[in-house]
Amino acid sequence: MAFRNLKLVGCVIYGxxxxxxxxxxxxxxxxxxxxxxxxxxHFFEGKALASRIPISGNDKIIFVDVTYEPxxxxxxxxxxxLKETFGIVSGIIGIGGGSAMDLAxxxxxxxxxxxxxxxxxxxxxxxxxxxxxxxxPTLSGTGAEVSRTTVLTGPAKKLGMNSDFTPFDxxxxxxxxxxxxxANQRFYTGMDCYIHCIESLTGTYLNEFSKSYGEKALQLCRxxxxxxxxxxxxxxxxxxxxxxxxxxxxxxxxxGVAHAVSYGLSYLLGTKxxxxxxxxxxxLQDYYPEGVKExxxxxxxxxxxxxxxxxxxLSDDDFNKMIDVSLGMKPLWENALxxxxxxxxxxxxxxxxxxxx
Numbered sequence: 001m002a003f004r005n006l007k008l009v010g011c012v013i014y015g016x017x018x019x020x021x022x023x024x025x026x027x028x029x030x031x032x033x034x035x036x037x038x039x040x041x042h043f044f045e046g047k048a049l050a051s052r053i054p055i056s057g058n059d060k061i062i063f064v065d066v067t068y069e070p071x072x073x074x075x076x077x078x079x080x081x082l083k084e085t086f087g088i089v090s091g092i093i094g095i096g097g098g099s100a101m102d103l104a105x106x107x108x109x110x111x112x113x114x115x116x117x118x119x120x121x122x123x124x125x126x127x128x129x130x131x132x133x134x135x136x137p138t139l140s141g142t143g144a145e146v147s148r149t150t151v152l153t154g155p156a157k158k159l160g161m162n163s164d165f166t167p168f169d170x171x172x173x174x175x176x177x178x179x180x181x182x183a184n185q186r187f188y189t190g191m192d193c194y195i196h197c198i199e200s201l202t203g204t205y206l207n208e209f210s211k212s213y214g215e216k217a218l219q220l221c222r223x224x225x226x227x228x229x230x231x232x233x234x235x236x237x238x239x240x241x242x243x244x245x246x247x248x249x250x251x252x253x254x255x256g257v258a259h260a261v262s263y264g265l266s267y268l269l270g271t272k273x274x275x276x277x278x279x280x281x282x283x284l285q286d287y288y289p290e291g292v293k294e295x296x297x298x299x300x301x302x303x304x305x306x307x308x309x310x311x312x313x314l315s316d317d318d319f320n321k322m323i324d325v326s327l328g329m330k331p332l333w334e335n336a337l338x339x340x341x342x343x344x345x346x347x348x349x350x351x352x353x354x355x356x357x
Contacts (some may be wrong), residue, residue, distance in 0.1 A: 001020050005030065005053040005058070005184055006251060006252055007164035007167055008146070008167060008251070009135075009146055009167050009169070009170070009171050010043075010168070010169040010170060011025075011169065011171070011172065012170075012171050012173065012176075013025065013170075013172050014173040014240075014241075015173075015174065015175075016174060016175055016237075017171055017174065017176060018173065018174045019052065019136065019172055019176070019177060020052075021079075021132075021172075021251050022053075022054055022093075022136075022172060023054035024135070025037060025170060025172070026054075026090075026091060026093070026132075026134065026170075027049035029091055029132045029169075030090045030091075031088070031090045032126070033058075033325075034086065034087075034088045034089050034090040034200045035058045035059045035060055035089055035090060035144070036055070036059045036089070036090050036091050036092075036093060037058060037059070037060050037062065037082060037091070037093065037107075037243065038053050038055070038059070038061045038062065038093045038095060039062050039064045039078070039092060039093065039094050039096075039103050039104045039107065039324055040061055040062070040063050040064065040094070040096060040099060040100065040215075041063075041064065041066055041095065041096025041097060041100040041138065042063040042064060042065055042066065042067075042313050043066075043096070043100075043138075044063070044096070044138070044270035045063045045096070049138070049177065050063075051052070051070045057104075059230075061153050061355075063094070064078075064092075064097060064099075064100055066097065066100055066103075067272070068270045069099055069151065069152075069153055069158075069273060070099055070102050070103045070106065070151070070152050070153070070291070071116040071119065071152075071153045071264055072116060072118040072119065072121070072152050072153070072154040072155070073154065073155075074103070074105040074111055075103065075107055075117040075152060075174075076110065076116050076117055077251050078103070078107050079107050079110035079111055082111065083108070083111065083340075085158070088111075088112060088131075088247045089131055089240070090109075090131070090132060091131055091133060091134065092104045092108040092111070092131060092132070092134075092135040093133070093135075093136065094134070094135050094136065095136045096131070096136075096137075096139070096183075096326045097137065097138060097139035097142065097189060098137075098139070098141075098142030098143075098144040098151075098189070098192075098273060098274075099146075099173045099272075099273075100138075101135045101136075101137065101142075101144040101168075102135055102144055102147060102150040102152070102286070103150055104135060104168075104246075105130070105133060105135070105141075105144075105150040105161070105166050105167075106133075106150040106152060106161060106169065106344060108130030108132075108133040109128075109130035109161060109163075109166065110119050110125055110129050110152075110167060111130060111200055111283075112128045112129065112130055112131060113126060113128050113130075116156040117152060117154075118152075118155060118156075119160065119202055120161045120163070121154050121157060121159040121160065121161060122159060122161075122162065122246070122296045123154060123162045123163075123257070123331075125161070125163065125164050126134050126161055126163035126165045128356070129165045130166075130325075132166060132169050132170075133168050133170075133286045134167055134168060134169065134171065134172065134330075135168040135170075135172075135179070135238070135244070136171070136172045136174070137171075137176065137178070137243065138177045138178055138191060139178060139181050139185060139186065139189045139192040140186075140190065140193070140236070140239040140240045140242065140243040140321070141189030141190045141191065141192040141194075141242070141243045141246075141274065142192050142193070142243065142247075142274070143190055143193065143196060143243055143246050143247025143248075143267055144193075144246055144247070144251065144272065145168065145171045145173070145244065146167070146168075146171070146248055146251065147166075147247050147250070147251065148162055148163065148166045148167050148251065149161065149162040149163075149166055150166055150289070151273070153266065153267055157325055157328055158263045158264075158267040158282065158325055159263075159268065159328065165167065165219075167238070167334045168283060171291065173240055173241075173244065175236040175240045176231070176236075178236045178239070179233070180241075183231075183302075184268035184304060185274070185343070186239075187225075187302055187304050188272070188274030188275045188277075188278055189216070189274045190221065190224065190225065190239055190242075190276060191274060191278050191281070191295070191298070192202070192220040192273060192274045192277050193217060193221055193239070193242050193243050193246040193297075194218070194246075194291075195258050195259070195277050195281050195291075195318075196217070196246040196247070196249060196250050196255055197214045197215075197217045197246050197249060197257075198215075198218070198220040198288050198291035199222065199254070199255040199256030199257070199259065199336065199337075200214045200249045200250050200254070200255065200256075200258075200259060200289070201214045201215065201218065201249075202226035202256070202288060202291070202336075203253055203254060203256055203335035203336055204258060204334065204335055204336075204337075204338050204339075205253040205254050205334075205335045205350045206253055207253065208231070209252045210249045210250070210251075210252045210253035211249075213245045213246070213248040214245070214246065214249035214250075214253075215250035215282035216242075216245045217234065217242045217243075217244075217249060218240075220238045220241060221237065221239070221242050221246075222294075223238055224238050224239050224242070225298040225301070225302060226294070226298060226301065228317075230260070233317040233327050245301070247256070252345070254334075254335035256287075256288075256289075256332055256333075256335055256336030257280075257284055257287050257288070257332075257336045257337075258277050258280045259277060259283060259329070259330040259332055260327075260329040260333055261280045261324055261327050261350070261353060261354070261357075262277045262279070263324040263326055263327050263329055264275035264322030264323065264324075264325045265279065265280070265310070265311075265322065265323045265352070265357070267322065268314075268318055268321050268322050268325075269310065271310065275307065276304075277297075277315060278295075278306050279306060279307055279310060279357055280309075280357060281295055281299035282295065282296070282299075282306050283353065283356045284357060287332070287336065296347065300322055303336055308357075309357075310357055311354050311355060311356075311357045314354075317335050319351055319354055319355075322354055323347055323350050323351060323354070326350060327347070327350065328346070333345055
């Protein structure tokens with residue numbers, strides 16, 4: 001068999017206050033006359049973090065709208081604007097949650113690859129390395145800081161630009177940056193990590209590489225959401241490392257049913273990734289009985305309301321669109337259900353699952 005030669009993030013810095021070293025980290029990558037572009041979650045517009053960004057020369061901060069998950073059209077517009085304004089840039093730095101980091105990875109790639117980002121939705125379609133890119137998470141859980149994909153909603157599908165050119169060249173893991181995250185958002189992104197781990201550890205793609213990272217990430221999630229009675233600085237640090245380890249776990253395996261189904265929700269309804277995974281996972285006791293049981297305990301302990309009945313009133317056409325997107329995630333289904341997954345997860349069965357959500 002052929003083993004995948006895994007491309008990882010180039011450099012990692014971790015620790016409270018490490019964001020303060022960003023200027024010296026990016027300095028060697030500056031090119032004369034070419035700016036660094038900071039794509040920052042719009043949540044931070046007017047906030048203290050924005051004033052700490054080390055801009056110089058013709059650097060530019062763009063506050064990106066992450067109300068909805070990134071669309072290929074948004075990526076293309078940002079890349080075109082940068083090319084028209086600057087010609088070339090020294091690098092793209094994403095600061096925010098998973099959506100902001102995915103935007104940074106995608107825009108970096110589209111600075112050097114022709115056409116639309118929609119042309120590269122799939123596996124190993126990207127032809128050229130992007131410009132230098134840095135990921136700085138302000139939420140923990142998605143694993144976007146270490147993944148080889150950038151999840152985008154295109155005109156026909158929701159699918160990542162999965163390639164060896166996608167991972168960041170540098171990530172800055174500073175737990176201080178996650179301290180002020182809203183409780184609901186913190187829970188939903190943290191559960192993205194928890195669900196990554198359950199799907200990876202119970203999947204047919206499981207190997208010792210994935211298992212080692214997945215088990216540690218799962219342990220950290222439990223320490224934060226099950227064993228603790230309140231949130232503290234220690235929780236920020238644990239969840240940041242859970243996100244990193246959870247992302248590493250799926251790098252050499254895959255996610256499963258919850259992610260495959262939630263992609264359909266996101267494509268049709270614009271449901272954000274973390275909450276979408278929670279909505280789906282809440283109904284997956286037939287596939288992940290122990291994980292769902294523990295998930296429900298965490299939901300109750302943390303006083304979180306999982307949205308219900310979001311598919312009520314949808315048309316047959318709507319359901320078919322979601323089913324088409326979901327069934328297109330073949331590696332996820334194979335990891336979850338095995339090579340004969342298409343005999344197990346029929347359109348009818350998937351329709352019934354969507355109807356429960």
